[in-house]
Amino acid sequence: MNDLRKIRFPEATRAATVQPPVIPIVGEWTRDNPGTISLGQGVVSWGPPETAYEGIDRFREDVDNHKYKLAQGIPPLLDLIGEKLKDENGIHVDPKDRVFVTAGANMAFINAVLAIADVGDEIILPAPFYFNHEMAVTMLGCTPVVVPTDNNHQLDLDALRSAITKRSRAIVTISPNNPSGVVYPKKDLQAVTALCREFGLFHISDEAYEYFTFDGASHFSPGSAKDVDEHVISLFSLSKAYGFASWRIGYMVTPPQLIDAVKKIQDTNLICPPVVSQFAALEAIRTGRAYCEEKLTDVRDVRNLVIERLAGWEKFATIAPAKGAFYFLLKIKTGLNSLSVTQRLIEEYKVAVIPGSAFGLTENCFLRIAYGVLDRSTCQEALDRLEKGLVAITS
Numbered sequence: 001m002n003d004l005r006k007i008r009f010p011e012a013t014r015a016a017t018v019q020p021p022v023i024p025i026v027g028e029w030t031r032d033n034p035g036t037i038s039l040g041q042g043v044v045s046w047g048p049p050e051t052a053y054e055g056i057d058r059f060r061e062d063v064d065n066h067k068y069k070l071a072q073g074i075p076p077l078l079d080l081i082g083e084k085l086k087d088e089n090g091i092h093v094d095p096k097d098r099v100f101v102t103a104g105a106n107m108a109f110i111n112a113v114l115a116i117a118d119v120g121d122e123i124i125l126p127a128p129f130y131f132n133h134e135m136a137v138t139m140l141g142c143t144p145v146v147v148p149t150d151n152n153h154q155l156d157l158d159a160l161r162s163a164i165t166k167r168s169r170a171i172v173t174i175s176p177n178n179p180s181g182v183v184y185p186k187k188d189l190q191a192v193t194a195l196c197r198e199f200g201l202f203h204i205s206d207e208a209y210e211y212f213t214f215d216g217a218s219h220f221s222p223g224s225a226k227d228v229d230e231h232v233i234s235l236f237s238l239s240k241a242y243g244f245a246s247w248r249i250g251y252m253v254t255p256p257q258l259i260d261a262v263k264k265i266q267d268t269n270l271i272c273p274p275v276v277s278q279f280a281a282l283e284a285i286r287t288g289r290a291y292c293e294e295k296l297t298d299v300r301d302v303r304n305l306v307i308e309r310l311a312g313w314e315k316f317a318t319i320a321p322a323k324g325a326f327y328f329l330l331k332i333k334t335g336l337n338s339l340s341v342t343q344r345l346i347e348e349y350k351v352a353v354i355p356g357s358a359f360g361l362t363e364n365c366f367l368r369i370a371y372g373v374l375d376r377s378t379c380q381e382a383l384d385r386l387e388k389g390l391v392a393i394t395s
Helices: 022-031 050-060 075-089 105-116 131-139 157-163 186-199 256-269 275-287 290-310 338-349 376-394
Strands: 099-102 122-127 143-148 168-174 202-206 232-237 250-253 317-319 327-332 365-370
Touching: 022 338, 050 275, 075 099, 075 275, 099 105, 099 256, 105 131, 105 168, 105 202, 105 232, 105 250, 105 256, 122 131, 122 157, 131 143, 143 157, 157 186, 168 186, 186 202, 275 290, 290 327, 290 376, 327 376, 338 365, 338 376
Parallel strands: 122 143, 122 168, 168 202, 202 232
Antiparallel strands: 099 250, 232 250, 317 327, 327 365
16 A cells, blocks of 8 residues: 655645735845835725724624625625615616625635636736736636736727737726726726627726825726626725725625626635624725725825925836826836845835836836825835935946
8 A cells, every 4th residue: 555645745736836925025025124114015004984893893783693694795785885886886786686795806806707717718917917816817727918008007908909819708907006006097998898898708897996096087987887787897895995904895796697606606715705894894885985085185195295206216217107096116227127126125225115027017127116004204214215225226
């Protein structure tokens, strides 16, 4: 009889082919260099509204709330999301049929890919992409097809059309965008949906930063257009607007033909979203987007500081206009790769950023800076360190 204890099993290729998660890597470098200020954290500085805690009190009133609930979400939350989608996004659906509450928008994205694609199918990702999207596509055995955007990180519609093959299943857009901070115009998002209708694809629209727009920019939900129900999958999150990052609540609007598939996926993967977090989310959404708008006053002030400082960095960096989210992408004038530059900035100048290579930007040195979690004085110090480091690195 063979002794199985002596057999060394190979690592599964499913995980081995996925890029290392960049946030933990940068986090370890930051931890090993005490005093580092992070311009890399994609979070906000605030937590949930007080009403969210009232939701937890209501959760505790009924012992049945400790049992499994519906895979899609608790009915009161689904109803409220339905009202929000109608009033704020122009999306009219029966929430008890088409909406799924998820453990964050990342889970919603995985639900979507599992529902529409088989192993070997292709998902088109405009670059810069959100790294967890690319990681999920690869991990699920699909092929990410990376399509460049223009010099200002706006969609290249001709390039998207050229990328479509018989194995294509979806085009993904993120607007407002992580990591570039750009907001895609309504006409371009509608053009993506039109491409998807023409070729029988899905338009996966990630709208996690829907409330984060500046300088007159406005957010558009592709799912609000006429006759697009069968082609648009809309993803949303409470992590940013309501300070819900660790509570893990997002939601998705599912095309009618995918409802049964997403039910199977959701039930198998999660059974149901965390019910205590759903009760908290219910009260947070009742508080409304005004909660986020109030917090955005300070974000806008810090953003103005960042814009003022970046305007004087043209000798060593170029920065595309960004009117959304809380990010800027810096194209650094150096032959060094973005990961090594990031490591030097942390170790030598005590300031952390995220390398552009994690977002599919490998031909040049791009760095993402995030300002959503910082107050003005801390951001000022971080920018001082970043400027000193980049001047030295590009000299």
